Amino acid sequence: MKEIVAIIRPDKLENVKAALEEIECHGLTVTEVKGRGRQLGVTESYRGSDYRIDLLPKTKLEIIVKDENVENVIETIVNTAQTGDIGDGKIFISPVEEVVRIRTGERGEGAV
Amino acid sequence: MADPILNSGDTAWMLISTALVMLMTIPGVALFYGGLTKKVNVLNTMFLSIIAFAITSIIWVLYGYQFAFGEDMLMGLIGNPANLLFSGIAVDSLATLAPTIPTTVYIAFQMTFAAITVALISGAVVERMKFSAWLAFVPVWLTLVYVPVAHWVWGGGFLAQLGALDFAGGTVVHISSGVAALALVLLLGRRKDTKLLPHQLGYSVIGAGLLWFGWFGFNAGSALTAGGLAGSAFIATNTAAAAAMISWVIIDYLKTGKPTLLGAISGAIAGLVAITPAAGFVTVQAAVIIGLITSVFSYFAIAWLKPRLGYDDALDVVGIHGVSGLWGALATGIFAAPFINELGTGLLYGNPGQLVTQIIAVVVVAAYSFFVTLILGKIIDITIGLRVEPKEEIEGLDTNLHEESGYRI
Numbered sequence: 123m124k125e126i127v128a129i130i131r132p133d134k135l136e137n138v139k140a141a142l143e144e145i146e147c148h149g150l151t152v153t154e155v156k157g158r159g160r161q162l163g164v165t166e167s168y169r170g171s172d173y174r175i176d177l178l179p180k181t182k183l184e185i186i187v188k189d190e191n192v193e194n195v196i197e198t199i200v201n202t203a204q205t206g207d208i209g210d211g212k213i214f215i216s217p218v219e220e221v222v223r224i225r226t227g228e229r230g231e232g233a234v
Numbered sequence: 235m236a237d238p239i240l241n242s243g244d245t246a247w248m249l250i251s252t253a254l255v256m257l258m259t260i261p262g263v264a265l266f267y268g269g270l271t272k273k274v275n276v277l278n279t280m281f282l283s284i285i286a287f288a289i290t291s292i293i294w295v296l297y298g299y300q301f302a303f304g305e306d307m308l309m310g311l312i313g314n315p316a317n318l319l320f321s322g323i324a325v326d327s328l329a330t331l332a333p334t335i336p337t338t339v340y341i342a343f344q345m346t347f348a349a350i351t352v353a354l355i356s357g358a359v360v361e362r363m364k365f366s367a368w369l370a371f372v373p374v375w376l377t378l379v380y381v382p383v384a385h386w387v388w389g390g391g392f393l394a395q396l397g398a399l400d401f402a403g404g405t406v407v408h409i410s411s412g413v414a415a416l417a418l419v420l421l422l423g424r425r426k427d428t429k430l431l432p433h434q435l436g437y438s439v440i441g442a443g444l445l446w447f448g449w450f451g452f453n454a455g456s457a458l459t460a461g462g463l464a465g466s467a468f469i470a471t472n473t474a475a476a477a478a479m480i481s482w483v484i485i486d487y488l489k490t491g492k493p494t495l496l497g498a499i500s501g502a503i504a505g506l507v508a509i510t511p512a513a514g515f516v517t518v519q520a521a522v523i524i525g526l527i528t529s530v531f532s533y534f535a536i537a538w539l540k541p542r543l544g545y546d547d548a549l550d551v552v553g554i555h556g557v558s559g560l561w562g563a564l565a566t567g568i569f570a571a572p573f574i575n576e577l578g579t580g581l582l583y584g585n586p587g588q589l590v591t592q593i594i595a596v597v598v599v600a601a602y603s604f605f606v607t608l609i610l611g612k613i614i615d616i617t618i619g620l621r622v623e624p625k626e627e628i629e630g631l632d633t634n635l636h637e638e639s640g641y642r643i
Contacts, residue, residue, distance in 0.1 A: 130528060168430045169500060170537025175431075188238050 123218040123234060124192050128183040129157060129211040130203040135181050141202040142185070147195050149234070151184040161208050180211060186218055186234050240326070242335035242607075247460035248332070248339045250557030255346035255450025262448055266503075267357045268498075273433035274630020275361045276640040282356035288374045290349035291521040293322050298348060298376060298386045301342045302384040303331065310392030313385045313432055313435035331388075331413050332458040343455060349379050351407045357549035358415035362425050367633045368621045371610065375414065379606050382412050387629060395577050397579045397596035399570060399588065401467065402456035404511025405595050410603040412556020415547060417607035419629025422620050424546035426627055435496060442499035446475055449506045453513040466574055467513040470521040471506065474513075477557050478505025479527030485533050497533075504532040504554050512569060513580040520569035527565075528558045539611045 135152065142150065156177040163176035185211060187195050196213055204210055223233035265284040270281045296319055304313030317323050329340035352372050359368075377569055386393040387400050432438060453471040457464035481629035482501025483493045509521055512623070516524070536553035547553060567589035570578030579585040616622055621627075626634040633639050 130268055151471065166431070166492060167486075167492065168496055169494075170486075170489060170497075170533060171430065171541070172490075173429055 123221060124187055124189060125216045125229060126183075126185045126187060126192065126199075127214040127216070127220045128185070128198070128199050128203070129155070129180050129213075130131065130183065131205070131209065131211060132179055132181045134203040134205075136163065137202045138183065141198045142195065143195055145191075145198055147191065147197075147198070149186065153182045155182045158189055159209065159212075178198055178209065186221060189232060192196075206224050211227055238328060238333040240328060240336065241282075241459070242330075243267035243460045244458070245336060245339055247393075247464065248335045248343055248458065251451035251455025252339065252343040252346055254448045255350065255455065256448075258445050258448035258452065259346070259350045260284055262444035263353045263357075263399055264441065265437045265446060266377075266436075266499075267360065267549055269434045269437030269439075269441060270357075270430065270432045270631065271360055272427075272431070273631065273641055274632055274639070276433065276437075276632065277638050278365065279356070279633060281365070281636065282360065283353040285369065285579060286353040286356065287349045287370050289369070290344060290352060290376060293373055294345040294348055294374055295341065297536060298381050299344060302381045303340075303389045304347075304385075304449065305330075306385070306390040310386065310390075310395055312368060312382055312391070313389050316643060319367055319561070331390075334459060335339035336366050338471050340458075344384070347403060347612050348384070350375055351380055351403070351411045354407070354411040354551060354555055355415045355418065358419050358547045358551040359422055360548050361631065362422060362597045362621050363418075364622050365631075366640050367614050367618050368410070370614050374610055378589070379410060379414065379547075379603050380406075380492065383396045383602065387595065393595045393598065396594065397588070397591050399515060400511045400515040400563065400595070401566070402453045402510045403597050404559050404566065408510060408555040408559025409563060409596060409599055410508050411552075412444065412552050412559055413600045413603045414607040415551035417604050418505070418543065418611050418620075419545050419552075421608065421611040421615055422498045423527075424544075425548065426527075426624065428546050430549070431623075432496065437500055438494065441501060446502060446506060446586065449510075451625070453510060454510065457514055463514055463575060470513045470516055473518050474528075475502045475505040475511035475520040477522045478508065479500060481505075481526045482533060483528035484538055486531060499534075500532070500550070500554060501529045504528045504558040506559040507555055508565065510559070512563045512566040515566055515570040515575045515580070517571050517574060518570070520565075520571070524562065524565045524569065531561050532558050558575040560600075563592050563596050 158176050158178050166173050221233040222229050235475045264280040268276045270278040297422035300317050301313050306316050307314045325339045332340050359452040384406050385391040387406050454464040454468035457467055479502040480499045481500050486493045486497040504527040508524050532554050535557040536550045566583045570580035581589045
């Protein structure tokens, strides 16, 4: 099992959710987050004073999937969340040791 | 001299104007300022304007109007409060200073001016002033600063006798509030986070739109009749606001290469402020010049002077109302045209003395408002305390002072 953490543009969330549903990936946790990448944010100017906004609003998805579904989910997210411009986000994949469904106490891949 | 008979056209226009000026404070100023603050302070910022309107409404009818517009006494310093607690004001009596409309309508119209003047000050002190201190400040400032100044300039007091011109409040409203704002922020000190990063610029655009709209009641209403002078003031007002907006956008282009919406609405407000004292005295051509120039002064004050002097005028009340109000008052002395209004002849039409009178009025009102506000603020600081606790300032005033928050998500 793997955990896929995807940081995407907030306005891409609906598209990504719909695309993941189509490949039967239903379970996900969504958080509104702020962050920055190599470009260090953007500059805004208010009444003649410049401010660097270096933490931009992003949306974080956390998805636990079976090993064989990892590539499919990554490909789906990349295809739907990509604009080609700076700020599209990143995907991180880590191993998951165990999953427990609280309602039944069930463990392992069946609980994903 | 107008015919001292009630004129229903004038009365209708003044009732509408009164409602228009009311709209400038609630929700005009409240939205304009509210959008510019951090989202943890949006409700507190709006509350300062709204409560100022309520407090002023009571003070004005009980004694404010009477001292400001009562018959002159004490050598032009204050009006005779013959009608305290609204007693003796007959429903069908006509206003002394506007003899074609009822006294009651004139009182209501002037009340809305007092309310917006004190609400304007709040923009400088937002994000760190105690609400309780504001509740104490509003009635005392109105009583000690606004009421006497309104009498001096509009109520037949010594500046009026000197010939000072202020059609709709450049000196009474904008200079007195802009300078008071400066005095208060000097006492309050800088916020922990002094950035102007508007949390919801859309509110400010709506607020500025309502201000512009309401300003027609403010300036054209100050003709006190529904006639040619009101029309002239109306068109001068709109023209100056438009010119100042364009001017600010050009400055933005020249300075940064990009026009900003906040700059555009700031310019419009600066233009409206600058034309206020002049609206019923100057030509449309003069309104263009007044508007174009005022953005230069206000922009310079906000983007250059303020950071160098180091005072923390949160939403630029000093830079926009103080500075553009000052320019407008002086411009009135320069551009007042006798063929627009026989009461005013400025420098350009052969009366340099008018400019001198304007300078005297500006200096007197600015100095008076500054020092009285400073003393009043100091007394509030010692007794109630002016500034919130550091923890409250960092976490935001909405939840800490009002147990409310503007946004649930």
